[in-house]
Amino acid sequence: MLANSSGMNFGRAFIYALLGLFALLYLTPLYVMLSTSFKDIEEIRSGNLLALPQDPTLYAWSKAWSSACTGSECEGLAPFFMNSVKIVVPAVLISTIIGALNGYVLSKWRFRGSEILFGALLFGCFIPFQVILLPMARLLATLGLANTVTGLVLVHVIYGVAFTTLFFRNFYVGIPTELVKAAQLDGASFFQIFRHIFLPVSIPIFTVTIIWQFTQIWNDFLFGVVYSGPGTQPITVALNNLVNTSMGGKEYNVDMAAAVIAALPTLLVYVLAGKYFVRGLTAGAVKG
Amino acid sequence: MSVSKAKRPMTLESLLPKLVLAPTTAAMLICMYGFMIWTGALSFTKSRMLPQWDFVGFEQYGKLFDNPRWDVALNNLVIFGILFIAISLLLGLLLAIFLDQKIRGEGAIRTIYLYPMAVSFVVTGTAWKWILNPSLGLEKLVRDLGFEDFEFRWLVDQDMALYTIVIAAVWQSSGFIMAMFLAGLRGIDDSLIKAAQIDGASPTQAYWHVILPILRPVFFSAIVILSHIAIKSFDLVQALTGGGPGYASDLPANFMYTFAFNRAQMGVGAASAMIMLMGVLAILIPYLYSELRGQKNAS
Numbered sequence: 001m002l003a004n005s006s007g008m009n010f011g012r013a014f015i016y017a018l019l020g021l022f023a024l025l026y027l028t029p030l031y032v033m034l035s036t037s038f039k040d041i042e043e044i045r046s047g048n049l050l051a052l053p054q055d056p057t058l059y060a061w062s063k064a065w066s067s068a069c070t071g072s073e074c075e076g077l078a079p080f081f082m083n084s085v086k087i088v089v090p091a092v093l094i095s096t097i098i099g100a101l102n103g104y105v106l107s108k109w110r111f112r113g114s115e116i117l118f119g120a121l122l123f124g125c126f127i128p129f130q131v132i133l134l135p136m137a138r139l140l141a142t143l144g145l146a147n148t149v150t151g152l153v154l155v156h157v158i159y160g161v162a163f164t165t166l167f168f169r170n171f172y173v174g175i176p177t178e179l180v181k182a183a184q185l186d187g188a189s190f191f192q193i194f195r196h197i198f199l200p201v202s203i204p205i206f207t208v209t210i211i212w213q214f215t216q217i218w219n220d221f222l223f224g225v226v227y228s229g230p231g232t233q234p235i236t237v238a239l240n241n242l243v244n245t246s247m248g249g250k251e252y253n254v255d256m257a258a259a260v261i262a263a264l265p266t267l268l269v270y271v272l273a274g275k276y277f278v279r280g281l282t283a284g285a286v287k288g
Numbered sequence: 289m290s291v292s293k294a295k296r297p298m299t300l301e302s303l304l305p306k307l308v309l310a311p312t313t314a315a316m317l318i319c320m321y322g323f324m325i326w327t328g329a330l331s332f333t334k335s336r337m338l339p340q341w342d343f344v345g346f347e348q349y350g351k352l353f354d355n356p357r358w359d360v361a362l363n364n365l366v367i368f369g370i371l372f373i374a375i376s377l378l379l380g381l382l383l384a385i386f387l388d389q390k391i392r393g394e395g396a397i398r399t400i401y402l403y404p405m406a407v408s409f410v411v412t413g414t415a416w417k418w419i420l421n422p423s424l425g426l427e428k429l430v431r432d433l434g435f436e437d438f439e440f441r442w443l444v445d446q447d448m449a450l451y452t453i454v455i456a457a458v459w460q461s462s463g464f465i466m467a468m469f470l471a472g473l474r475g476i477d478d479s480l481i482k483a484a485q486i487d488g489a490s491p492t493q494a495y496w497h498v499i500l501p502i503l504r505p506v507f508f509s510a511i512v513i514l515s516h517i518a519i520k521s522f523d524l525v526q527a528l529t530g531g532g533p534g535y536a537s538d539l540p541a542n543f544m545y546t547f548a549f550n551r552a553q554m555g556v557g558a559a560s561a562m563i564m565l566m567g568v569l570a571i572l573i574p575y576l577y578s579e580l581r582g583q584k585n586a587s
Contacts, residue, residue, distance in 0.1 A: 012389070015386045015389055015391070016391070018386060019383070019386055019387065019391065019397055022383060022401070023397050023400045023401070026400050026401055026403070026404065026459065026463065027400055028419075029404075029412075029415045029416065029419060029459065030403070030415075032415065032418070032419055033415050033418075036418065044424060045424065048428050048429045048432045049419060049424075049425055049426065049428070049429045050429060098311070098312060101308050102308065102309060102312055104308075105305040105308050105309055106309075109304075109305035111305060111306060114305075114309070117309065117313060117316075120316060120321070121312070121316055124316060124320040126516065126568060126572050127320065127324065127565065127568065128519060128520050128541070128561070128564045128565055128567075128568050129520070130540075130541055130544045130545075130560070130561040130564050130565075131323070131324050131327050131561045131562065131564065131565045132319065132320065132323040132324065132327065133544075133545075133548065133549075133561070134326075134327055134330065134339075134548055134554060134557065134558060134561070135322075135323040135326040135327060135330075136319065136323060138339065139319075158315050158319050159319075161312055161315070162316075165312065189301060190301060190304040190305065191304075215406060218408070219407070219408030219409070219410075219411075220408075221408065221409065221410050221522070221523035221526065221527075222522055222523065222541075222545075225526075225545075226545070226549060236408050236410040236411075236523070239410055239411065239414060239527075240410050240413075240414075240526060240527050243414050243417070243527070244530065252418050252421070252424065255414060255418060256414075256415070256418060258414075259411045259414040259415055262408065262410070262411050263406075263407045263408065263411040266406045266407060266408070267403065267406055267407065269406070270402075270403055270405075270406035271399075271403075274399055274402075277406065278402065278467060281405065281464060281467065
C-alpha cells in the first residue's frame with residue numbers, strides 16, 4: 001500500500017516534470033524572440049540565445065517599427081502594419097456578416113438544393129489555394145484591383161466566407177425552428193426574424209468567427225505575397241522581406257523585434273480571448 | 289387585382305433566402321470551381337508568361353515530372369509530411385493524456401501549449417531561423433555550455449534543412465493536436481478506465497486497449513488536418529529556409545509559387561497546382577465519405 005502510494009507520487013511528479021519541461025520548450029522561442037529584441041548587436045555576438053539582456057535597449061524596436069529596410073524602402077514595419085489593418089478590418093467584417101446571413105438561410109430557410117450548395121461550399125474550405133492563384137490574379141487585373149488593398153479584401157472575403165458560413169450555420173442549427181415558425185405566424189419577415197431572434201443570441205458565434213477570421217487574415221502570407229504590390233503589402237510579407245534584406249550587417253535583434261510586432265495583435269487576441277480562439281479552432285477543425 | 293397585390297410581397301419574401309445566398313453562390317461557382325477548371329485547362333496549354341490556349345495535352349505534366357526540382361519537392365513533402373504528422377500526433381496524444389490526469393494549473397499549461405497556433409508561420413519561421421542560426425544560435429549556446437566542438441548547421445545543410453521545417457511546424461501545430469485529443473479524452477467516461485483497472489489492467493494497458501480505440505475518430509481528423517497543413521505548407525518554408533540551400537527544402541507549394549509567379553512558367557505552375565489538388569482530394573474524399581456514412585449510421 002505504502003509502496004503503491006509513493007509509486008503514485010513518483011508517477012505524478014514525473015508527469016508534472018514532463019508537462020513543465022514541455023511548457024518551457026514551447027515558451028522558449030517566444031522568450032528568445034523577446035530577449036534578443038532587447039539586446040544590442042554586440043551583446044548578441046558575445047552572449048548566447050538564452051542569456052537575458054544585460055543592458056536592455058529599445059533600439060531594435062524603434063528601428064523595426066520605423067526605419068528598418070523591407071526591400072528597397074526603409075520605413076520599418078509601421079506602414080505595413082497599417083496595410084494589414086486596412087485589409088483585415090473590412091475583410092473580417094464583410095465576411096462575418098455574409099457568413100451570418102448565409103448560415104441563417106442554410107439552417108432555417110432551406111430550399112431545394114441548399115444542402116448541396118452547403119456541401120459544395122464546405123468543400124471549398126479544403127482546396128489548396130494554389131489551384132486558384134493564377135486565375136484570381138487575372139480576375140483582379142481585369143477588375144483593375146491588382147496590387148490594391150481592395151483586391152486583397154475581396155480575395156479574403158471570397159475565400160473566408162466558406163468558413164464563416166460553416167460557423168454560423170452550425171451554430172444556428174441549434175436554435176429551434178419552432179421559434180421561426182411562430183414568428184412567421186405573427187407576421188415577422190425574414191430580416192425581422194434574423195434581427196430579433198437570431199442576432200441577440202449570436203454574440204458568442206460572432207466572437208468566435210471574428211477572432212478566427214482576424215487570425216487567419218492577419219497571419220496570411222500566400223495571398224499577401226501574390227496579390228499585393230509595393231505599398232500595399234501586409235505585415236507578414238514585409239516581415240519576410242525585412243528578414244531577407246541584408247543591407248549592411250545582419251541585425252538579429254531588429255528581426256526579432258519585427259517578428260514580435262507582427263505577432264502581437266494575434267497573440268493579444270489569444271491571451272484576451274483564448275477560449276473563443278480554441279472554439280474557433282475546433283469548429284474550423286475540418287480545415288485546419 | 290387585390291389577390292396579386294397580396295401575393296407580390298409574398299413572392300419577394302419567399303425569394304429572399306435565395307437572394308441572400310446568390311452572391312456567395314456566384315462567387316463560389318466562379319472563384320472556386322470555375323477557377324479550378326480554369327487552372328486545370330491551363331495546365332494542358334503552352335502558357336508561359338500569359339495564359340494562351342494552345343492545347344498540348346500532358347506536355348506540361350511531362351515537363352513537371354522531368355524537373356528534378358519537382359522531384360525534390362515531392363520527396364520532401366513525403367518526408368516532411370510523415371515526420372510532421374507522426375511527431376505531432378505522438379506529442380499531442382502524450383501531452384493530452386498527461387494533462388488529463390487532474391493536473392493543477394491545467395488551464396495555464398494548455399494556454400502555453402496552444403499559443404504558437406495564434407502566431408503566423410512567417411513569424412514562426414523567422415524565430416526558428418534565428419534560434420537555429422548556424423553560428424550564433426543553438427550551436428553557440430551549446431558551445432558556451434562547454435561542448436566546444438558541438439556543431440548544429442542544419443539550416444545550411446542540404447540534407448538537413450528540411451528537418452528544421454519539421455521542428456518549427458511541430459512546435460506550431462502540436463499544441464492544437466493536444467487540444468483535440470484532450471477534448472476527445474474528456475468525452476470518455478472515467479468509469480471505463482476504472483473498469484479496465486478492476487479487471488487487472490495497468491494504466492498503460494488501459495490506455496492502449498480501451499482508450500486509444502475510442503479515440504480513433506480523433507486520430508482520423510487529426511491526420512486529415514495535419515496532412516492538409518503539410519500539403520499547403522508554404523509560408524513556413526519561405527520564411528525559414530527560403531526553400532534552400534539551393535532548392536533542397538522546397539515543398540510543392542513553393543515550387544508552384546516559384547514557377548507560376550517568378551519564372552513565368554504558368555503551364556508548369558498550373559500542372560503542379562493540379563497535382564496538389566489531387567493530393568488533397570485523395571485524402572479528403574475517403575475522409576468525407578466515412579464522415580457522411582458515420583452520420584447516416586448515427587441517425
